[in-house]
Amino acid sequence: MKRVELAHILRAASRITDTTDIVIVGSQSILGSFDEDDLPDEAVGSIEADVAFLGDGSAEKALAVDGAIGEDSGFHQMYGYYGQGVEIDGLIVLLEGWQNRIVRWESRSSEPARALCLDPHDLAISKLVAYREKDQEFVHAMTEAGLLNPPLLLERLAATDVPQPHARRIASWVQGMAERVTR
């Protein structure tokens, strides 16, 4: 996904829900920090952006987004990308203090919406906790491109409440990956 496409989804989601601050979770969050041209191919994500809301009515807003501009909608057919309404629930691991590190992003074409994107290192940890092949690829490619800092990843990981065996597995993966990348 490109920033201009994310801006379009933000603008539409904002109209649908009458909300200005829209949280982008999932891999498209990275577009808050970097332009798509500065990202490695492995970090380009998918054709949908996960859109979430804070406060009262967040679940209803997510459903409204899905209904209007979600998967297989007329919006999706017309533009070839779509917004998926999600709820920030137990399935998305967000690090303690993530809201203090939010990256705000907006552009002329996203008005009046503002995207609240995850800090890249928070995003990387939330992906590593899921530990799918694509998540490892994402973190590896971003580190290789100099966009993620392995010591900071380990520091953030240590501050999570991920169960110890899994945290150790992620930590050793990060260390091994960092050695390969810097060699």
Next chain:
Amino acid sequence: MRSVSMPSGTTDQLLTTGEAARVLGTSRQHVVNLTKRGDLPYETTGTHRRVRLSDVDRVRYSTQRLSADQRRSLHLAYAIAGKLVQDPALVDVARQNLERMRARHTRGRPAQWLAQWQELLDGPLDELLIVLTSPSQRSRELRQNSPFAGVLTDDERRAALAATR
């Protein structure tokens, strides 16, 4: 011998029950029980049971909790699969969408998933239906990059979403 074609980027090799047990993180006996019960299809080489990786994946992911949005996505795909069975010509809608989407998304994962959709749309309908309705990780990713927008009418789409709640 019947050959099964699989889209590129995937492998569907036959596994021993021991290998399947490692993939599932269970005992070999549990895998044998699954085959005896009919929950895991198998074929035999001599006296040994062999199972397909794709079937093992289906068992593995069918118990993995779907998030609310993944469940909505799966329900939309069920509805689409139902319409395709009755009218296979609807695949043309997806072909037209896919052409536009491939021109727009040329990099990274999206380009790879869309290439896989191309092979599925050009292949037998049955394989397409399996991907649309499978809970596997690969199918979840493929559905997230779906070319089937416009196959369901607005009312059908709304009904499928409403039924998910």
